[in-house]
Amino acid sequence: xxxxxxxxxxxxxxxxxxxxxxxxxxxxxxxxxxxxxxxxxxxxxxxxxxxxxxxxxxxxxxxxxxxxxxxxxxxxxxxxxxxxxxxxxxxxxxxxxxxxxxxxxxxxxxxxxxxxxxxxxxxxxxxxxxxxxxxxxxxxxxxxxxxxxxxxxxxxxxxxxxxxxxxxxxxxxxxxxxxxxxxxxxxxxxxxxxxxxxxxxxxxxxxxxxxxxxxxxxxxxxxxxxxxxxxxxxxxxxxxxxxxxxxxxxxxxxxxxxxxxxxxxxxxxxxxxxxxxxxxxxxxxxxxxxxxxxxxxxxxxxxxxxxxxxxxxxxxxxxxxxxxxxxxxxxxxxxxxxxxxxxxxxxxxxxxxxxxxxxxxxxxxxxxxxxxxxxxxxxxxxxxxxxxxxxxxxxxxxxxxxxxxxxxxxxxxxxxxxxxxxxxxxxxxxxxxxxxxxxxxxxxxxxxxxxxxxxxxxxxxxxxxxxxxxxxxxxxxxxxxxxxxxxxxxxxxxxxxxxxxxxxxxxxxxxxxxxxxxxxxxxxxxxxxxxxxxxxxxxxxxxxxxxxxxxxxxxxxxxxxxxxxxxxxxxxxxxxxxxxxxxxxxxxxxxxxxxxxxxxxxxxxxxxxxxxxxxxxxxxxxxxxxxxxxxxxxxxxxxxxxxxxxxxxxxxxxxxxxxxxxxxxxxxxxxxxxxxxxxxxxxxxxxxxxxxxxxxxxxxxxxxxxxxxxxxxxxxxxxxxxxxxxxxxxxxxxxxxxxxxxxxxxxxxxxx
Numbered sequence: 013x014x015x016x017x018x019x020x021x022x023x024x025x026x027x028x029x030x031x032x033x034x035x036x037x038x039x040x041x042x043x044x045x046x047x048x049x050x051x052x053x054x055x056x057x058x059x060x061x062x063x064x065x066x067x068x069x070x071x072x073x074x075x076x077x078x079x080x081x082x083x084x085x086x087x088x089x090x091x092x093x094x095x096x097x098x099x100x101x102x103x104x105x106x107x108x109x110x111x112x113x114x115x116x117x118x119x120x121x122x123x124x125x126x127x128x129x130x131x132x133x134x135x136x137x138x139x140x141x142x143x144x145x146x147x148x149x150x151x152x153x154x155x156x157x158x159x160x161x162x163x164x165x166x167x168x169x170x171x172x173x174x175x176x177x178x179x180x181x182x183x184x185x186x187x188x189x190x191x192x193x194x195x196x197x198x199x200x201x202x203x204x205x206x207x208x209x210x211x212x213x214x215x216x217x218x219x220x221x222x223x224x225x226x227x228x229x230x231x232x233x234x235x236x237x238x239x240x241x242x243x244x245x246x247x248x249x250x251x252x253x254x255x256x257x258x259x260x261x262x263x264x265x266x267x268x269x270x271x272x273x274x275x276x277x278x279x280x281x282x283x284x285x286x287x288x289x290x291x292x293x294x295x296x297x298x299x300x301x302x303x304x305x306x307x308x309x310x311x312x313x314x315x316x317x318x319x320x321x322x323x324x325x326x327x328x329x330x331x332x333x334x335x336x337x338x339x340x341x342x343x344x345x346x347x348x349x350x351x352x353x354x355x356x357x358x359x360x361x362x363x364x365x366x367x368x369x370x371x372x373x374x375x376x377x378x379x380x381x382x383x384x385x386x387x388x389x390x391x392x393x394x395x396x397x398x399x400x401x402x403x404x405x406x407x408x409x410x411x412x413x414x415x416x417x418x419x420x421x422x423x424x425x426x427x428x429x430x431x432x433x434x435x436x437x438x439x440x441x442x443x444x445x446x447x448x449x450x451x452x453x454x455x456x457x458x459x460x461x462x463x464x465x466x467x468x469x470x471x472x473x474x475x476x477x478x479x480x481x482x483x484x485x486x487x488x489x490x491x492x493x494x495x496x497x498x499x500x501x502x503x504x505x506x507x508x509x510x511x512x513x514x515x516x517x518x519x520x521x522x523x524x525x526x527x528x529x530x531x532x533x534x535x536x537x538x539x540x541x542x543x544x545x546x547x548x549x550x551x552x553x554x555x556x557x558x559x560x561x562x563x564x565x566x567x568x569x570x571x572x573x574x575x576x577x578x579x580x581x582x583x584x585x586x587x588x589x590x591x592x593x594x595x596x597x598x599x600x601x602x603x604x605x606x607x608x609x610x611x612x613x614x615x616x617x618x619x620x621x622x623x624x625x626x627x628x629x630x631x632x633x634x635x636x637x638x639x640x641x642x643x644x645x646x647x648x649x650x651x652x653x654x655x656x657x658x659x660x661x662x663x664x665x666x667x668x669x670x671x672x673x674x675x676x677x678x679x680x681x682x683x684x685x686x687x688x689x690x691x692x693x694x695x696x697x698x699x700x701x702x703x704x705x706x707x708x709x710x711x712x713x714x715x716x717x718x719x720x721x722x723x724x725x726x727x728x729x730x731x732x733x734x735x736x737x738x739x740x741x742x743x744x745x746x747x748x749x750x751x752x753x754x755x756x757x758x759x760x761x762x763x764x
Contacts, residue, residue: 131177133213136205145238151204154230155195155211157396161223167191173214174198229394237356239385241346244357248342253518255554262486268340269482269514271333272475274302279470280620281329281636282512286505287696287747291638293593305469307340308350311400311447321466322440324449325457328471329636330552330615331515334451337471338402341449354447355397358383362406363562369412369431375424375442378433390425392443399446401437407456407612408563415439415461439464454619455611473512482517487525496533497524504539506700510639519547538753541700542707545643546716549616553577556614571609574720579603580610580617581648584635585660588645588701595633607633616640639700646704653679654714655722661686676730680706684737688744699747706734707754731755 162170171186171194181201186194198207208231216224250261251268279302283294311321328334338359344350345357358379380387392399413435421428421436424443436442438450439461450460474482480498487494501508501520511517523544531537553573560570583599595617600607610617617635624630635641652658659674661682683705687698707713709731714724735755742748
């Protein structure tokens with residue numbers, strides 16, 4: 013046999029020899045030669061570039077530059093006469109397109125060198141542990157992405173070179189495999205690290221410098237992403253319902269229930285009412301198609317193809333579950349159960365950044381302070397690495413940002429003020445390819461530049477089925493208690509309607525858990541509502557106090573809680589007297605109410621838009637629910653009596669000049685007369701108002717009011733007188749029976 017010129021390729025396989033030959037791409041293959049496991053390569057003299065003449069990396073099988081006398085094997089290129097360079101002399105990504113099909117010839121000598129020295133990319137440190145971010149799932153998808161970036165001719169050469177250089181892994185030719193099968197074959201025959209190293213080596217050999225940078229950059233970002241997920245998992249696995257307190261957190265998965273969300277900015281607050289049916293002023297416009305939206309559908313590819321989405325604004329009344337919806341998104345991304353098209357998720361707290369607005373820093377340093385793992389990255393804008401920022405608690409922050417008279421800034425590595433960085437992040441000048449999701453209340457969203465908002469999503473709390481699911485999940489360790497709560501709420505329709513607010517669900521769950529301890533199964537507690545609403549208002553003002561403490565750095569003057577409560581109560585009572593549920597501008601001016609105080613800081617009032625005429629949007633404001641307005645009106649009447657001795661329902665001249673003392677019995681008498689008046693009684697206009705008013709007379713409810721009331725307690729005679737008056741009027745209005753339960757909240761229904 014002539015050993016001077018033997019074709020390389022299949023004959024070099026260490027899996028055995030095969031006879032026969034075939035012609036492929038002008039190369040003659042012969043498996044009659046049984047080659048040793050290694051070979052040294054020396055470039056044959058040639059006027060044209062050869063394998064070793066590439067700028068991007070030489071194919072040095074020995075891993076060194078051996079002396080010519082020590083060479084055991086020589087590869088020569090025998091090419092047809094041509095003035096065109098070979099595909100193996102790549103200097104750019106386009107040169108491979110000019111494929112010239114050289115023939116390889118091998119001359120064998122007797123000397124053999126170690127195999128591992130010929131392929132340094134196969135060297136693996138046995139003491140080095142695999143990074144936990146390097147999973148089979150990631151590697152498969154990543155290799156698929158890399159190979160898809162190759163042109164058809166590049167991919168063809170990749171398969172051929174892979175098979176020729178690594179016969180110990182690939183016994184059969186790879187030409188017939190598509191990308192998915194090729195990646196599957198690589199991971200089947202090689203370890204994860206080897207598959208990545210081999211891919212990097214081959215791509216580098218082909219002169220794909222940008223693709224090599226893409227591979228190394230993605231592998232680094234994958235490790236950063238793993239560390240980020242671990243940090244977010246630790247931070248967001250628990251949730252504080254209501255007001256945060258030490259030891260008051262709950263496991264997020266044990267309480268989270270899917271929220272009802274819609275696309276658009278014209279959604280009014282819930283207008284369901286137990287006695288009124290539905291408040292027509294707050295009805296949903298039938299011409300608006302409130303498209304429901306799931307949490308997993310935010311920033312999905314199908315929406316992106318139809319419309320460019322960058323700034324998403326999520327609105328909703330206070331307590332509707334906006335922050336919980338964002339937390340659900342974060343945890344789904346951490347668990348890799350959804351949102352796989354998002355590479356990095358960075359939650360930014362507006363409350364935390366508010367005190368640092370005038371501090372000079374870089375955006376990279378700002379992120380590193382919150383997420384130390386990001387320190388390794390110098391740039392967040394990278395191919396196929398979509399970044400999402402979620403900004404929560406920004407209601408007070410946006411009032412400190414001037415979006416009109418602030419200059420453009422695009423550099424994340426230069427020191428400027430935090431204020432400038434945030435303004436340009438929101439406007440899209442800084443990291444313009446990133447996504448931004450802002451969780452904000454209605455009035456505060458008006459401060460954002462309208463031309464930068466891509467989509468508005470309204471969180472509307474719990475749907476009817478989700479309300480029951482919440483109680484069953486929260487009390488999954490005691491199913492009997494959960495079912496008892498659901499049954500209690502179903503019998504008390506006002507509470508069940510109000511449970512569309514997740515915050516109110518938490519209040520009801522907390523209260524009933526204690527109430528049921530006093531009433532064993534078989535003995536049902538009274539169907540009271542006053543305590544629930546009183547505790548809800550208390551929670552809103554506690555949250556307001558927490559917001560005030562966070563805003564001390566910006567030195568804004570916040571109105572006293574008692575003054576603000578009485579102003580809102582007065583507006584609520586005036587609206588109830590006029591039988592309206594939408595606030596008008598005169599109400600704000602007469603009582604000098606700052607909308608920012610009651611909508612943004614407190615949250616008991618909300619704002620929404622209605623398209624009154626073509627191209628004209630009417631701004632409307634109302635309480636977060638009609639029953640909240642009725643409660644606030646009753647609270648205003650009761651506190652006016654307790655703190656000032658006035659009966660605001662008595663509009664006679666003698667009452668105005670204070671020539672007549674007012675007793676609690678008189679107060680109740682006025683309210684009962686209003687409720688049983690034929691005109692009001694037919695509409696149930698004052699029924700809930702009366703329930704709340706007599707319920708506030710109970711000492712247990714007065715104790716919850718805290719600093720809002722001067723002294724707690726009422727004469728027993730006043731309570732008995734009120735009960736006697738109600739019993740007399742029940743025949744005129746049977747719904748007044750429930751007022752007796754409010755008067756005696758700690759007694760069973762039988763005793764009442």
